Amino acid sequence: MVAAIEIDDLRKEYGDVTALDGVSLTVPEGSFFGLLGPNGAGKTTFINILVGLVRKSGGEARVFGHDIEADYREARNHIGVAPQEFNVDRFFPIREVLEHKAGYHGIPASEARERADEVLKQVGIYEKRDTRFDWLSGGMKRRFLIARALVTQPDLLILDEPTAGVDVQLRHDLWDLITDLNEGGTTILLTTHYIEEAERLCDEVAILDSGRVVTVSTPDELMDSGTDRITVTFRDPIQSVPDITVGDGHIEAVDVEDGRLVVAASRGGVVAPDLVRELDDAGYEIVDLDVSRTSLEEVFVEMTRQDTAVPEGQA
Numbered sequence: 001m002v003a004a005i006e007i008d009d010l011r012k013e014y015g016d017v018t019a020l021d022g023v024s025l026t027v028p029e030g031s032f033f034g035l036l037g038p039n040g041a042g043k044t045t046f047i048n049i050l051v052g053l054v055r056k057s058g059g060e061a062r063v064f065g066h067d068i069e070a071d072y073r074e075a076r077n078h079i080g081v082a083p084q085e086f087n088v089d090r091f092f093p094i095r096e097v098l099e100h101k102a103g104y105h106g107i108p109a110s111e112a113r114e115r116a117d118e119v120l121k122q123v124g125i126y127e128k129r130d131t132r133f134d135w136l137s138g139g140m141k142r143r144f145l146i147a148r149a150l151v152t153q154p155d156l157l158i159l160d161e162p163t164a165g166v167d168v169q170l171r172h173d174l175w176d177l178i179t180d181l182n183e184g185g186t187t188i189l190l191t192t193h194y195i196e197e198a199e200r201l202c203d204e205v206a207i208l209d210s211g212r213v214v215t216v217s218t219p220d221e222l223m224d225s226g227t228d229r230i231t232v233t234f235r236d237p238i239q240s241v242p243d244i245t246v247g248d249g250h251i252e253a254v255d256v257e258d259g260r261l262v263v264a265a266s267r268g269g270v271v272a273p274d275l276v277r278e279l280d281d282a283g284y285e286i287v288d289l290d291v292s293r294t295s296l297e298e299v300f301v302e303m304t305r306q307d308t309a310v311p312e313g314q315a
C-alpha cells in the first residue's frame, strides 16, 4: 500500500535559520497522525512544503506516491488543508468561496454547489451559507476552514492547530467531526499544542524539535516511557518502606510520604496489582490505591526540554 505521506531527509533553510534539519517520516494511509512540537519546531514549514507554499531546500516528499514538486498537481489534489491562519476571501458569502475553491480544482459548477452545501452541513454551519467569512464567530471560522479543506474530497486532510482558541464544546464537536472523517477513510495529519488532543485522537505521533524528529510512536508507547506514580494508603499509616520484590525492574524509587507508600515506576498500571498482592500477603491492610500515569504532556515536555539557562550578563 502506498503511504499517504512519505518524507525522506527533508530540509529547509530560511537564510541562516534551519527550519527542517533532515526529517524522515511515513504517514500510513488511513492513519490519524499527530505532529507535535514546541513553537518554531518546523511544523508549519513541513505542511507548507507539502502543499507547495514553501520550496524545500533538500530531500524528498511524496503524497500518495506523487512527488510534491515533479507531480505537484497530482499530489496537491489529494490534500485538503485547514491552516492556522484565516486566509479566506472575505468579500464573498462562504458558500461562494467554497464553490470557487471547487471550481479551481476542476469540479463543474453544478457539482460545486452540491459539494459546498454538503460540507457546510457536515461542519454544522449550513445556515450561515450566505454570510461573509468576517461575520462568522471565531468557532464558525474554524469550522469553515475545515469545510473548505473538505470541498475537494481530499484523501489527506491536514489540520494545523484546528482547535486553537475555541471553547471546550466546539473542541469536542470538532474532535467528533474529524474522528468520523478518519473512520470514513480519510488520512489525517494534525498539528496541535493541546497534547490531550493528540493523546485522544492520534494513533501515531511524531515529536518534532528544532527541525528534527525526536520520536515517532503511539501515544500509549510514549506514555509508557514516562514514570508513573503509585500511592498506597494503609489502614495504619506506615513509618518505613516495606520490602518490595515485585516490579521486574520497572520500579525507580520507593518512599514513605505522610504514612503512605509512594512508588515511582514505569508501567505503573502493570506494577500496581503485583505490588498490592505482595503488600497484602505481607499483612498490610490497604484502604486506597492511586496510580497516576505520566501524561503525554509530561513526556513531551521532557523530550523537548530546551536548555533554558540564561547566559551570564544576558538576564
Ligand SMILES: Nc1ncnc2c1ncn2[C@@H]1O[C@H](COP(=O)(O)OP(=O)(O)OP(=O)(O)O)[C@@H](O)[C@H]1O
Pocket (backbone or CB within 6 Å): 014, 017, 018, 019, 037, 038, 039, 040, 041, 042, 043, 044, 045, 046
Ligand atoms: N518565511 C520565513 N522566513 C524566515 N524564517 C522562517 C520563515 N518561516 C519560518 N521560519 C523559521 O523557521 C523555524 C520553524 O518555523 P515554523 O513556523 O515551521 O515552526 P512551527 O513548528 O510551525 O511553530 P509554531 O508552533 O509556532 O507554529 C522558526 O525558527 C521560524 O522562525
